[in-house]
Amino acid sequence: MDPFTNSLTMDKPCPQSLLDTGVQGSISRPFDRVDGPKKVSGKATYAAEYDVPDLAYGFLVGSRIGAGRVVSIDADAVRSLPGVIDVVTDFDRFIRVAGQGGETEAPTQGVKTITSRGEIIAIVVAETYEAARDAALQLPVNYEREGGAFDFAAHRNEANAPPDGVTPAHASQGDIEKAMAEADVSIDVTYVTPSQNSAAMEPHASIAVWEQDGSLTLYGAYQMPTSDASQLADALGLPSEKVRIISRYIGGGFGSKLGIAPESVAAAIAAKQIGRPVKAVMARQQVFEATVRRSNTEQRLRLAATADGTLTAIGHESLVSNQPGEDFFEPVGIGTHMIYAAENRLITHEQVPLNFVLSGSMRAPGEAVGMVGLECAMDELAEQLGMDPIELRRINDTSIDPEKGVPFSSRCLTGALDEGARRFGWDRRQAPASRRDGEWWIGMGMASSVRGNMLMESSAKVEIHPDGSATVSSAMTDIGTGSYTILAQIASEILGIPVWQISLSLGDTNDPPAAGSGGSWGAGSSGSAVYLACETLREKLATAMGVETSALTLKDGQAIAANRSQPIGELVGEGIAAVGKIKPGKQEEETTQASFGAHFAEVAVNSVTGEVRVRRMLGVFAAGRVLNAKTARSQCLGGMTFGIGTALTEELVHDRRDGKLVNRDLAEYHIPVNADVPQLDVHFLRERDIHANPIHAKGIGELGISGAAPAIANAIYNACGIRVRDFPITLDKLLAKLPDPN
Amino acid sequence: MQFTINGRAFEADVDIRTSLLDLCREHLDLTGAKKGCDHGQCGACTMLINGRRVNSCLTLAVMHQEDEIITIEGVGDPQGLHPLQHAFVRHDAYQCGYCTPGQICSAIGMLDEIKKGWPSHVSADLSSPVFDDQEISERMSGNLCRCAAYTNVVDAIREVADSAANDRTADEKDKVMADEVMA
Numbered sequence: 008m009d010p011f012t013n014s015l016t017m018d019k020p021c022p023q024s025l026l027d028t029g030v031q032g033s034i035s036r037p038f039d040r041v042d043g044p045k046k047v048s049g050k051a052t053y054a055a056e057y058d059v060p061d062l063a064y065g066f067l068v069g070s071r072i073g074a075g076r077v078v079s080i081d082a083d084a085v086r087s088l089p090g091v092i093d094v095v096t097d098f099d100r101f102i103r104v105a106g107q108g109g110e111t112e113a114p115t116q117g118v119k120t121i122t123s124r125g126e127i128i129a130i131v132v133a134e135t136y137e138a139a140r141d142a143a144l145q146l147p148v149n150y151e152r153e154g155g156a157f158d159f160a161a162h163r164n165e166a167n168a169p170p171d172g173v174t175p176a177h178a179s180q181g182d183i184e185k186a187m188a189e190a191d192v193s194i195d196v197t198y199v200t201p202s203q204n205s206a207a208m209e210p211h212a213s214i215a216v217w218e219q220d221g222s223l224t225l226y227g228a229y230q231m232p233t234s235d236a237s238q239l240a241d242a243l244g245l246p247s248e249k250v251r252i253i254s255r256y257i258g259g260g261f262g263s264k265l266g267i268a269p270e271s272v273a274a275a276i277a278a279k280q281i282g283r284p285v286k287a288v289m290a291r292q293q294v295f296e297a298t299v300r301r302s303n304t305e306q307r308l309r310l311a312a313t314a315d316g317t318l319t320a321i322g323h324e325s326l327v328s329n330q331p332g333e334d335f336f337e338p339v340g341i342g343t344h345m346i347y348a349a350e351n352r353l354i355t356h357e358q359v360p361l362n363f364v365l366s367g368s369m370r371a372p373g374e375a376v377g378m379v380g381l382e383c384a385m386d387e388l389a390e391q392l393g394m395d396p397i398e399l400r401r402i403n404d405t406s407i408d409p410e411k412g413v414p415f416s417s418r419c420l421t422g423a424l425d426e427g428a429r430r431f432g433w434d435r436r437q438a439p440a441s442r443r444d445g446e447w448w449i450g451m452g453m454a455s456s457v458r459g460n461m462l463m464e465s466s467a468k469v470e471i472h473p474d475g476s477a478t479v480s481s482a483m484t485d486i487g488t489g490s491y492t493i494l495a496q497i498a499s500e501i502l503g504i505p506v507w508q509i510s511l512s513l514g515d516t517n518d519p520p521a522a523g524s525g526g527s528w529g530a531g532s533s534g535s536a537v538y539l540a541c542e543t544l545r546e547k548l549a550t551a552m553g554v555e556t557s558a559l560t561l562k563d564g565q566a567i568a569a570n571r572s573q574p575i576g577e578l579v580g581e582g583i584a585a586v587g588k589i590k591p592g593k594q595e596e597e598t599t600q601a602s603f604g605a606h607f608a609e610v611a612v613n614s615v616t617g618e619v620r621v622r623r624m625l626g627v628f629a630a631g632r633v634l635n636a637k638t639a640r641s642q643c644l645g646g647m648t649f650g651i652g653t654a655l656t657e658e659l660v661h662d663r664r665d666g667k668l669v670n671r672d673l674a675e676y677h678i679p680v681n682a683d684v685p686q687l688d689v690h691f692l693r694e695r696d697i698h699a700n701p702i703h704a705k706g707i708g709e710l711g712i713s714g715a716a717p718a719i720a721n722a723i724y725n726a727c728g729i730r731v732r733d734f735p736i737t738l739d740k741l742l743a744k745l746p747d748p749n
Numbered sequence: 750m751q752f753t754i755n756g757r758a759f760e761a762d763v764d765i766r767t768s769l770l771d772l773c774r775e776h777l778d779l780t781g782a783k784k785g786c787d788h789g790q791c792g793a794c795t796m797l798i799n800g801r802r803v804n805s806c807l808t809l810a811v812m813h814q815e816d817e818i819i820t821i822e823g824v825g826d827p828q829g830l831h832p833l834q835h836a837f838v839r840h841d842a843y844q845c846g847y848c849t850p851g852q853i854c855s856a857i858g859m860l861d862e863i864k865k866g867w868p869s870h871v872s873a874d875l876s877s878p879v880f881d882d883q884e885i886s887e888r889m890s891g892n893l894c895r896c897a898a899y900t901n902v903v904d905a906i907r908e909v910a911d912s913a914a915n916d917r918t919a920d921e922k923d924k925v926m927a928d929e930v931m932a
Contacts, residue, residue, distance in 0.1 A: 037926040043838035044827035046846030047853060049781020049820070056780040064775075090764075136775060137766040208785045208793055208847040208895050258783070258847030259895050291786040487845030487896050636926035641841045641898060648897030673790040673893060680890040682871075684899040686882070691930055 010468055010584035013543040015535070017462055018592035021701040025501045025542060026632065030562050033499035033506055037637035041506065042256075042491045051256040054228040055212040055288045062214070063092055065132045065277050065287035066139035067270060068146055069125040069296055070118075073665030074155025074362045077119050077128055081147040085131065090138030094146065095277040096129035104365040105298045106238045106266025107335050108231060108525045113242035114266060115333070121150070122330050123362050124667045125296025127269035130277050132285055155362040157666040159303060159328060166326050166357035174338040174356075174373065180410060181351030183309065186320035190311035193320075194388045198308060198380035200734045202659035203301040203652075204294075205369045206678050209258020211298060212288040215274035222249040223275055229267070229514075230260040231523030233482045236516045238267045243275055254514035257486040257524075261649075262368035264486070265525050268298050295671035299367030300659055302327040302337040306380035310388045311351070316402045318349035323381060324357075331360040341373030342457045342713060343381050345599055346420070348405035363666045368525070370649055371709035374458055375716075379653065379734060382454035382717035386724065396721070397424050397433065400455050408599040416598035416698035417705075419629035420455060423605040423692060427453070427627040430690060431607040440728035440746045447611035448746075449622070450726025456604035456628065456714035460531070460696075460705040462591040463522030467536035469498055470584040471544055475564045475576030477504050479540075480512040483521040483533040488708055489638030493530055494537050496635060497702065501541035503561025504575065519586055527602075527706025530634055532589060535700040539587025542701075547585075551578040589700065598698045602710045604628035606647070606718035612727045614748040617738035619723060621651055625688040626715070631696035631705035643689040643711035650715020651679045654723075655735050751814055754779065755823025765811050769803075770794040772810035773820055781821035781850045785893070792892035795851035795858075796820050802858030804891075821850035824857065833857060836905035839919035844896030852892045856906050859888045880911060 026034045045051040070077070082094035098119040103126060106114040118128045131146060133139035156162045168176040187193050214226040223245065229235045232252040240250040257264060274287035289297070309322030325339035340354035369375070389396035404421045407414055427433070436451040443449065467481035479498050485491045495509040512518055522532050549556040554568040565572045594600075607625040612618070626647050633639045656677035660669040670676045689711075695703040716734070724730050729744045752759045754777065761776045768787075773779040773796075782805055785793035789807040796805045797819040825831035833853050836842070843849040863880055871887045872878035885903050894902065904917050 035927075035930045037923045039838050040841065042846070043841075043843075044830060044834075046843055046849050047821075047830065047834040047837045048824070048826045049779075049822050049850045050827060051846050052780070053783070053847065055784075056774070058778060135764050135767075136771055137764040141766070206895050208791065208845065208893065209783070210785065257845060258785075259845040261895065288784070291788065291790075487843075489844070633930040636930045637841045637923070638844075639930075640926060641844055641896070641901065644900055645844060645895075645897040648899065672788060673786045674788065678893060678895055679897065679899075680893060681886045681899045681902065682890040684886075684897065686903070687900050693930070 010586045011543045012586050013539040014588040015539055016590040016592035017594045017700060020594065020697040022697045024701055024703050026702055029500035030560060031500045031503050033496045035633055035636060038492055038496060038506060038635055040489060040492045040638065041495055053209055053256045053258050054226050055286060057214055057226045059214055059216060059284045061283050063132050063134065063281060063283045063285050064136045064139045065130040065274055065285045066143035067127050067273060067287060067289060067293055068129040068131065068143050069293055070121045070128050072121055072150045072152050073124040073157055073667065075121050075151050075153040077121065078149040078151050080129055084147050085142040085145050088142045090134040091142045092132045092134065093281050094129055094131050095280050097276050100242060100272065100276060101127060102242055102269050102272050105268045105367065108265025108368050109234050110266060111234050111237035113238055116242060123364050124665050125293065125364060127273060127297050130273040130287060132277050132281055156360060157362055157661065158663040159359060159361060162359050162361060163326060166359045169336040169358040170334050172336055172338055174341040174344065177355045179353045183320045183322050183351045183353045186311045186351040187309055190319055191314040192312050192391050194308065194310040194384050196308050196384055196387060196732060198306045198383060198732045200304045200376045200379055202303045203369055203657050204659055204676055205261035205263035206676065207259030207261055207263055210289045210291055210294045211264065211268040211270055213271040213274040214284060214286045215278040216284040217278055224251045225271060225275065226253050227271055228257050228264050229254045230257065230264045230484055230486055230525050232484060232514060232516045233520040233523060235267050239271055242272045252516045254484055257484055260486040260524065261370040263298050265368055291673060292671045295668050296364055299365050301369035302329060302366040304337060304339050304376050306339060308380045308384035310384055312388060312392065316392050316394050316399050318347055318403045320351035321347060321349045322353040324353065324355045326357050326359055328359040328361045328363060329366040330362060333365060335367055337366060338373035339377040341459060342377050344410055345408055345601060346455060346457045347403040348409045352410065363661055371458055371712045374713035375653065378454065378714045379717050382714055383720050386721040396453060397428055400424055411599060413597060413599055416600040417631065417694055417696040418603055419692050419694055420603040423603055423627040423629055426690065426692060427605040427607050427625055431625045436725065439725050444611065446614050448614055448726040449611050450722045451609050452718050452721030452725050453605060453607045454714035454717040454721060456606055456710055458527060458602050458706060458710045458713045460600035460602055460699055461526050461528040462700055463528045463532045464590045465521040465532040465536045466519040466586055466588040467533055467540055468519050468584055468586045469537060469540035469544060470582055471575060471579045472582050473576050473579060475574055476508040477502060478510050479537055480518040481521045481533055481536065482516050482518050483529065484514045484524045486524045488524055488529060488642060489635055490529060490533065492638055493534060493634040497534050497537045498541050501538065501545060504564055527708040531700045531704050531706060534634065534702045534704060535589040536587040538701050539589060540585040543585040544583060547583055548575065548578050594698045600699055600705065602630035602705045602707065604710055606714045608718040608722040610719060610722040610726055612723060612741065614745060617741035617745055619655055619736065621685055621719060623685050626711055627690045627692065628710055629692040629694040630707040630710055631694050631699055632703045633691050634704055639707050640689045642708045644687050646709060646711020647687050647715045648679050648684050649712045651683060651719065653716035653734065654719035658735050750811060752818065754818045755820060763810060767810045768806050769808050769810045769813055770805040779820050779822050783847050783850060792855060793848045793851040795855040795892065797854055797858055800861060802855050821854055824853060832909045836909045840901040840905040842898050842901040842905040844898055848892060848894045852902055855889060855892045860910050
């Protein structure tokens, strides 16, 4: 039987939610992850771990020049090495850069031209991994160096406005110059953040298998399989329906796996050429060099205020970088558009063309680094005003979008600030450089948090089987975010079927298409699709019981109505299925939607060495309905820890001669380790957002990083009185200015 | 070559350049140990060799034909989880799960090191280290987790190693979390 369909476009608010009227008690509960036992026992299957017969191993070859062209590849020099099957390249179809999230066309193709060091130009295929690696490292390639821009400072004057992206490249309102001139108090400072890498623990990996009918099955590590299948098909010159992507388990993404990466196209072309399946896993160094980075930024912050702390102007002008001709720009000012009221506003982005590895999305593109500049500048302004930094933010909170003039769908910024201050003991904060503990200076800092909420077109199928169990299937993914668990909880709550009786199929493009995991839209979008499917199934169950839907109670596998109780499985015949489809609509324009929060940090700065230790951190967040208190908390812990990395350790270093990433591995690119992270606290405020979607939840995965780094930076200032505007705040930037410890 | 892994005998005809990690993942269908960096920098490949934790990407398979090797598959399976595996699930001491087998193998080795009195960088008394959160964090810092479940990793290990009641057991944490968000 064909499944029923239930579609919803979010043109109107959804004040009623079945998640509020369900009685199963599954929603929001801190359930352990349903995929947990597999993950802790090594039974979860990631991209490179499928047991495919007759598999050949591919090892990628990256360019050793930063700009120019490939003159020749001497494949014969390695073809005769033991175990080598072939050296494969395709100067037209290999992708020059990774794909951006959500694109349905192939990223820039053609690898005769080199636009960054490490660009993937060939793949060596062999019977074993060892033979492929050895041959790849020996492969002679002749290059011709030509042009290239490798120094941000030297080329900053060539910056120009990119096409608008998720935020406009340029936006202005009122007259910032006049407001600055007339202000009682003003700030004009420049903050700098370096390039960063998502550094998901699982390297990008593909196993390409060509089927008898000419279609391609690719086991890959992808956040957005539906659009990635289109990208891959376009790159290979196939219709999209001829490409199936399977991504059941993904070892983290953080933006780096939104689009396809070069190993997928290389594996597919090699597999076709040798007539066998090919596995290609990027070496960690290749992940750094040939996927995406977060752009470095240079941010000019101007704030103007009256003596009572009312902001009259906000200026946030950013320089970012990407390869020439690439449109994506780091949307630094995206949070600045909506977080504080101020009549005069100027928010701009200019792109410096550089031959570095492609800039793309990394966890909370925009806010993750944009809030560094804005929230540190707010701290500086508060100090000039002689005002508590929380009070400054409270004064400038707004219920109306300061640029669009529409209301926020829900907004608990002041609530988060106040609750955080109370829980953290903010009243114990002292003046800068006045609190000591042995040889350590101790300080507290805070920052606001904001992340725009998005709804993306998504669908999901839910089936109820005659044995009373249910199955949820969708091309949605779980990249560690908890999708498997929260989708089971949503279905469980509405259908009254226990979570353990719900099985899931995610990450397969043969299932209903979905937007996947990115931009914190996953739970709201896919969760709503599951909700809609269940809504229809609930109606069908009521019909089968012969009662009105409103009279039906579903709990513990029983349908209860009109003094009768019957097993749900008995009402579905051979089984029933429904597909739910959600689409964004007018609510997106009629309200501004975002999650809000506040970060608090206490740090210790060593008075002798300048070493910084984070002692404790608290994040208070309001993101609509929390679907699983445990996985939501973990998402926030992860974001806050990314903030520790941004504040203190993470920096990609580009060689100014050829753009080579000097620190392209996990020993030299310093993500936080266990000893860097204290016990972090997370608290959620109660909130429902009826404008966002029918499940009333907003995005949470990127909220935890927004504002985390500036809270630490502001705490460092409070500890030792040193304002560092060049991130990360490593001890060398503090050492010379440390106050006299006596 | 012949190997003893998880108490089972294996035979494999592999290139002498094959790392212990690649032997397991590519030749013996033991994909529980993960490859995150292949350079001993991330700890995702951690196995126990004769009871000691080792980055299996940094050692050649051919060197370990006489050794007792334990991978995550030998620690426990979904039907019979080891207490640490169970604690990792209860505390959500992971997200994507890719570093998790290495974290768990590493934790088993680490607890044994403390038991034997081996000091660490943070041990105040080098002759008899105490078991506390700081020691766990320090000793687990060779196992990177980009999802950053560190807070929960420490809670999970503490609950298993020190069953004396504390207020950060999984049950206590669940109760606080549920009270916060459930009507």
